[in-house]
Amino acid sequence: MEQSGCFHCGDPCDASTIIFDEKSFCCQGCKTVYEIFSENDLTCYYDLQSNPGTTPKDIQGKYDFLSQQNIIDKLVEFDDGKSQIVTLYIPQIHCSSCIWILENLNKLNTNISSPQVDFGKKTVRLQFNSETYSLKEVVILLSSIGYEPYISLADFSTGKNHVNRSLIYKLGIAGFAFGNVMFLSFPEYFEVNEFWLEQYKPLFRWLMFAFSLPVVFYAASDYFISAYKGLRAKILNIDVPIALGIVVLFLRSTVDIMFDLGSGFFDSLTGLLFFLLLGKFFQQKTYSFLSFERDYKSYFPIAITKILKNGTEQPVQVYDIEKGDRLLIRNEELIPVDGVLIKGKAKIDYSFVSGESEAVRKESGDKLFAGGKQTSGSIEMEALKSVEQSYLTQLWGNDVFNKTKEDDFTTLTNVISKRFTIVVLSIAFVSTTFWLFADSSKALNVFTSVLIIACPCAIALAAPFTLGNMLRIFGKHKFYLKNATVIEQMAAIDTIIFDKTGTITSNKQSTATYEGLSLSPSEEILLKNTLRGSNHPLSRTLYSLLNQNDIITLDQFEEHLGQGIEGVHQQDSIKIGSANFVGKTNEMALLNTSVHISSNNDYKGKYTFYNSYRKGLSQLFNKLKKHYDLAILSGDNEGELENLKKLLPVKTKMLFNQKPEDKLHYIKYHQSEGAKVMMIGDGLNDAGALAQSNVGIALSENVNVFSPACDAILDADKFNNLGNFIKLSKSAIKIVKWSFVLSFMYNVVGVYFAVTGQLAPVIAAILMPLSSISVVVFTTLATNWTSRRLR
Amino acid sequence: MSVIYILLTISIIVAVIFFIAFIFAVKSGQYDDSYTPSVRMLFEDELIKEKPKKSKLTNQE
Numbered sequence: 001m002e003q004s005g006c007f008h009c010g011d012p013c014d015a016s017t018i019i020f021d022e023k024s025f026c027c028q029g030c031k032t033v034y035e036i037f038s039e040n041d042l043t044c045y046y047d048l049q050s051n052p053g054t055t056p057k058d059i060q061g062k063y064d065f066l067s068q069q070n071i072i073d074k075l076v077e078f079d080d081g082k083s084q085i086v087t088l089y090i091p092q093i094h095c096s097s098c099i100w101i102l103e104n105l106n107k108l109n110t111n112i113s114s115p116q117v118d119f120g121k122k123t124v125r126l127q128f129n130s131e132t133y134s135l136k137e138v139v140i141l142l143s144s145i146g147y148e149p150y151i152s153l154a155d156f157s158t159g160k161n162h163v164n165r166s167l168i169y170k171l172g173i174a175g176f177a178f179g180n181v182m183f184l185s186f187p188e189y190f191e192v193n194e195f196w197l198e199q200y201k202p203l204f205r206w207l208m209f210a211f212s213l214p215v216v217f218y219a220a221s222d223y224f225i226s227a228y229k230g231l232r233a234k235i236l237n238i239d240v241p242i243a244l245g246i247v248v249l250f251l252r253s254t255v256d257i258m259f260d261l262g263s264g265f266f267d268s269l270t271g272l273l274f275f276l277l278l279g280k281f282f283q284q285k286t287y288s289f290l291s292f293e294r295d296y297k298s299y300f301p302i303a304i305t306k307i308l309k310n311g312t313e314q315p316v317q318v319y320d321i322e323k324g325d326r327l328l329i330r331n332e333e334l335i336p337v338d339g340v341l342i343k344g345k346a347k348i349d350y351s352f353v354s355g356e357s358e359a360v361r362k363e364s365g366d367k368l369f370a371g372g373k374q375t376s377g378s379i380e381m382e383a384l385k386s387v388e389q390s391y392l393t394q395l396w397g398n399d400v401f402n403k404t405k406e407d408d409f410t411t412l413t414n415v416i417s418k419r420f421t422i423v424v425l426s427i428a429f430v431s432t433t434f435w436l437f438a439d440s441s442k443a444l445n446v447f448t449s450v451l452i453i454a455c456p457c458a459i460a461l462a463a464p465f466t467l468g469n470m471l472r473i474f475g476k477h478k479f480y481l482k483n484a485t486v487i488e489q490m491a492a493i494d495t496i497i498f499d500k501t502g503t504i505t506s507n508k509q510s511t512a513t514y515e516g517l518s519l520s521p522s523e524e525i526l527l528k529n530t531l532r533g534s535n536h537p538l539s540r541t542l543y544s545l546l547n548q549n550d551i552i553t554l555d556q557f558e559e560h561l562g563q564g565i566e567g568v569h570q571q572d573s574i575k576i577g578s579a580n581f582v583g584k585t586n587e588m589a590l591l592n593t594s595v596h597i598s599s600n601n602d603y604k605g606k607y608t609f610y611n612s613y614r615k616g617l618s619q620l621f622n623k624l625k626k627h628y629d630l631a632i633l634s635g636d637n638e639g640e641l642e643n644l645k646k647l648l649p650v651k652t653k654m655l656f657n658q659k660p661e662d663k664l665h666y667i668k669y670h671q672s673e674g675a676k677v678m679m680i681g682d683g684l685n686d687a688g689a690l691a692q693s694n695v696g697i698a699l700s701e702n703v704n705v706f707s708p709a710c711d712a713i714l715d716a717d718k719f720n721n722l723g724n725f726i727k728l729s730k731s732a733i734k735i736v737k738w739s740f741v742l743s744f745m746y747n748v749v750g751v752y753f754a755v756t757g758q759l760a761p762v763i764a765a766i767l768m769p770l771s772s773i774s775v776v777v778f779t780t781l782a783t784n785w786t787s788r789r790l791r
Numbered sequence: 792m793s794v795i796y797i798l799l800t801i802s803i804i805v806a807v808i809f810f811i812a813f814i815f816a817v818k819s820g821q822y823d824d825s826y827t828p829s830v831r832m833l834f835e836d837e838l839i840k841e842k843p844k845k846s847k848l849t850n851q852e
Contacts, residue, residue, distance in 0.1 A: 096830045103831065119827040168817050176810050180803075200795060207799070 006030050007046070009146070033145050042104055046097075062330065063143075065303030065315030066136035066151075074302075075135065075151070077125075083113075086135060087125040088149035090142065093117065102147060109133070109141060153300040153318055167284065170219040171277045177211040177219075178270040184208050185267045189762050205257040208266040215270050216250050219277065238417035238460050241424060242276070245455025252448040265452060268764040272457050275772045279464035283471075283484045299371065299684065300336050300387070304329070307380065318387055325383045329374045337383045338390045341366050344379035348372035371684060411488055412736055413463045417456065424454040431755040442757045449759040453750035458743030458771040462736050466779040470732045473787045478715035479725055486711045489695050490729040492676050496624060497667065497689070499681035500634035500644075503699050504617055506716070511612045512545055516597075516605015523599050525552060526574045530567030533557045538595055539565065539576070542607055564596075574599050579606075610643060616720030618647050623723045625649040629675070633658045633666060635685055664688035680722075684708050724790055731786040738782070739775045746771035 006026035018025045021038070025031040037043055065071055078085040092098070098117070102124045105115045111133035115126035124147075128138055139149050184204045187197050220243075227243035230236065246269065253264030305328040306316040313328060318336045321327070326342070329335055335348070346362035350372045359375050362368060368381055370390035428450040435443040467484035474481055481487065498504050519527065529552050531543040556568035564577010575582045575598045582598035594608040624630060631653040632644065638656045645654075655666070667677050667689050679686065679693035682700065687708040690696030698710040699719065714722070750767050753759045816822070 096833075099827060099830050100834050103834070117827055117831075118824045119830065120824055165817050165822065168822055169814065172810070172813050172817065176806070176813075180806060203799075207803075 008034050030146075036108065036145060037101070042101060042107060062333070063136050063139050064305065064313075065317075066139055067134065068303065068315050068317075071303055071315075071317065072135050078127075079130065082129065082131055083127055084130040084135065085125065085127045086138070087123050088139070088142070088151070089121075089123050090147045090149050091122060092147050093119065093122045093124075098147070101145070105141075108145070112138065112141075151302050153302050167277065167281055170222070171274070171281055173214050174219040174270060174274040174277050177215045178267075178274040180211050181208045181266045181270045184211075185263060185761075185765070188263045189765070201263075202257075202260075205263060208264065209254065209257060212250065212253070212266045212269055215273050216246060219273050220246050222280075223276070235414070236418040236421045237414045238456060241417060241421045241454070241456050242460055245451055245457075246273070248448050248451040249455070252452065263761050265761050265764055267761065268452070268768050271765070271769055272455060275457060275769070276460055279461040279468075279776075283464035283468040299334065301334055304333070304336055321383050321386060323383055323385060327381050327383060328378060329381060330378045331374060331376065333374055335368050335370055335372045335374065335381070336390075337370050337387055338385045339368050339381040339383045341368055342380045342382055344377060346374060346379045347376040349375050411463065411485060412733060413459065416459065416740055420456060420459065424450065427454070427751060427755070435757065439757075445759075446755060446757050449754035449757070450751060453754045453759060453764060453767065454747055455768075456743070456747075457768055458746060458775040459740055461772055461775050462739035462743065462779060465776050466732050466736045466739065466783055469780055469783040470728065470787070473783065473790070474725060474728075477721065477725075477790055478718045479712065479721070480714075481712045482710070486695060487729045487732050489676075489711070490678065490726055491733045493628070493678040493694060493726070495629040495631070495670060495675040495677045497631045497633055497677060497679050497693070499663075499679075499686050499689075500632055500640070501636055502682040503680055504613055504632070506612050506614050506701075512542060512595075512607040512609045514605060514607050516603075519597075519599070519604060522572065523574065523604070526567060526569050526572055526599075527576065527597065529554055529569070530557065530565055530574055530576060533559075533565070533567070538609070541609070542595060572600060575601075610640070613647060614716070614719050620720050620723055621648045621652065624726075625651065629653075631655070633663050633689070635659070660685045660688050664692045667692045678726075680714075681708070721790065728787055728790065732783060735779055735782045735786070739779050742778060743771055743775055746774075 005024075007023040008025055008030035018028065018031050020031050020034065023034070025034065034043075037046075066075075072084075073079075076084045076086045090102070093102070099119055102117050103115050105112045105124075105126065111129045113127045113129075115124055117124050124142075126138070128135075139151075142149055184207055187204070188201070223239045223243045223246065226237065226239040230240055249265050249269040249272070253266050253269065256262045256264045300318060303315045303317050304321070305313050306321070307313055307326040307328055316325075321337055327337075327339070341362050341364050343364060346366070346368065347359045348362060348368065349359045350369075360372075367384075370387070428447050431450060432443050432447040435446050464484065467487045470487055471481050471484050524546070528543065528546050531539045531546070533554070552569060554567045554569050556566075556573075558566045560566065560577070560581065564575060564581040566576075567574050576595060579596050582596045582603060583601060594606045596606040597604045621630060630649070630651075632648075632655070634640075634654070634656050635658055636656060641654065641656070644652075658666070663679075663681075663686065667679060670677055671692070671694070677693045678695040678697065679689045680697045680699055681690055682698060686696075686698075690698060690708055690710045695712065696710040697712045697714050698708055699714050699716050701716045714725075746767060750759075750764075750771075753763055
């Protein structure tokens with residue numbers, strides 16, 4: 001592979017490169033993984049993909065809780081005393097090599113058998129010998145090769161997840177019956193009065209009847225249930241005319257064959273249901289590796305270390321934490337409950353909660369909020385509340401999390417179907433009345449024919465296929481929707497609200513400007529080299545922002561914790577850090593983060609850090625401002641106000657210092673005034689707002705890591721495409737409307753045959769599939785054509 | 792001509808057998824993950840190729 005990158009994970013190797021087996025590795029961990037693989041003849045891993053691995057993290061004592069029996073019971077699926085089966089979620093699974101290595105785990109350890117990866121869900125299911133091996137050892141083995149399983153509180157409550165496969169069964173049954181009925185009814189299409197055909201007609205017809213039974217009573221059950229629910233709620237949804245059509249089709253056909261009036265419409269009946277279910281199946285595209293229903297439970301650990309009165313450590317379930325318990329939070333662990341810091345230096349990363357990437361320092365006695373992640377060493381804290389009562393988790397007690405948005409939303413199809421049903425029923429009654437006087441023997445025939453031919457198969461298919469296809473196109477462009485209804489809701493919005501930190505700003509990079517006396521070249525070299533030695537996040541950022549300079553060896557380097565750094569080279573010295581540290585006392589309190597510099601004890605100036613906004617932000621806002629009300633809700637202070645004003649259109653509303661509840665109420669207020677709101681956020685603090693909004697979009701720098709519950713997840717790189725996505729969802733609605741027109745035309749032709757009493761089964765059998773297929777073809781071509789501008 | 796009864800019976804039995812096979816396939820979870828098997832299939836060769844070249848491998852599959 002390339003000289004510069006690590007052979008295992010592909011990260012750039014710096015000074016500390018380890019050369020092993022003529023290959024370079026960035027760290028000891030990667031080298032160890034390589035060693036494990038090569039010892040077990042699994043180096044094939046590297047042939048499948050270059051740099052497939054991920055850097056293994058240091059883990060120690062982190063999985064002690066997995067030796068607790070009650071936690072093991074919750075996690076394993078099957079346990080017969082000799083062997084256990086467990087499914088573990090591994091977010092690191094990202095390429096074909098990962099599948100290969102995980103499915104060869106049994107080569108690494110003989111206690112493991114039949115590991116199986118589900119790439120879509122990013123899980124591995126494996127069986128292990130529980131007499132000689134334990135779950136904890138399995139997890140540690142996986143972690144040591146860079147595939148650390150993610151075990152969260154959500155695993156605790158779900159238990160065994162039930163897969164609903166009924167749609168596939170129904171589709172299979174409908175397809176099976178459709179195919180067989182088609183074969184059996186084929187001879188009769190030609191209406192030849194052949195002797196043997198006449199002879200076996202009844203047998204063929206009763207066979208068709210038999211095949212249609214499971215279709216009507218099982219495959220169509222969803223439509224009956226939905227129609228019944230709709231009628232009870234006094235809504236004429238699309239399933240009402242469909243259910244009516246199915247019932248009439250079945251009864252009329254049965255009567256026809258019973259009294260030898262004709263061959264019945266079993267072919268149309270089974271075909272109709274097959275196409276309808278196919279549409280449903282197509283719309284049901286799910287991104288199994290994403291979850292749109294996450295709450296705090298997916299972020300929280302399942303267990304934490306508790307320190308007992310006598311000083312011993314014991315893993316304890318998070319739900320069992322009580323007020324007054326002493327907890328040990330290790331490096332990189334999440335704080336599960338609100339509490340007070342007792343011992344140790346806390347540096348809490350609240351990025352899960354607020355989207356703010358900079359860690360906050362806390363001293364003992366300070367309050368800690370649940371949801372923060374400790375980032376330097378271990379700390380001890382005392383719990384003040386239980387999990388459910390903590391500040392962050394209380395947000396989930398709000399009502400918005402308990403209702404589903406789809407219930408309040410009437411889809412376009414249902415709007416149409418209401419009028420459609422009324423029109424169809426009136427046509428049926430009018431024509432029946434007419435025939436009652438003209439030729440009463442045909443009246444019932446006409447009545448049923450109208451209901452059969454008007455069965456809105458093509459209308460019911462228009463939306464699933466258009467929106468389903470759009471959903472896939474969006475998915476290809478890294479915009480993942482929860483379901484197809486989101487597209488319709490997106491087309492209806494008029495207000496767009498953005499979160500600031502992490503949403504319109506990028507977490508990855510920031511910019512800094514220098515104010516003050518200009519630095520001489522030698523001072524610049526000294527500055528850069530002093531920063532080089534420091535690990536403080538601000539030093540790292542500033543270091544990467546400064547121009548490349550010669551590397552010199554400092555004579556003296558000192559880091560003053562919480563204040564700054566000091567470097568000496570020959571006669572020159574430099575101080576970098578807070579205002580007080582460099583000797584500037586009359587500094588005004590500023591809202592922005594800045595780093596001050598003094599050279600040889602003379603104050604020089606300061607670097608002020610600004611958030612770096614995402615590419616294309618201004619263009620996006622300028623494009624959106626024509627059609628939408630725009631607003632920014634930020635949990636931060638007003639430090640960026642001036643900057644934002646320069647970037648964004650004048651009428652953009654900006655609100656700062658917004659708490660999670662404030663965001664939720666702000667959206668609620670606008671909705672009560674009739675606005676349809678789209679919220680774009682990223683952190684857990686936006687969770688309430690995302691749930692309250694009509695369309696909540698979570699922006700994510702890496703779609704595999706967690707994002708709060710939402711309707712859609714957008715990859716941060718595609719942020720500037722947002723305008724196009726909204727435009728496309730509007731085009732999708734237009735396409736649906738056009739396919740309604742198309743299917744109405746078929747209906748008009750069909751109703752003509754029905755009203756005049758000439759509807760032969762063969763006409764129904766041609767018209768129904770033809771209308772369905774042409775609608776499907778039209779919607780697919782149209783959606784693909786409109787989305788070609790998405791790049 | 793009553794042979795048609797036999798033919799019909801056979802054809803329906805065959806159809807039903809395939810239908811039952813389909814139900815079992817769904818039930819066993821074959822349709823739950825439609826991506827991984829397509830990748831897994833390609834690896835089976837790699838394993839066989841590795842085996843004769845290196846002798847360190849244990850003999851369990």
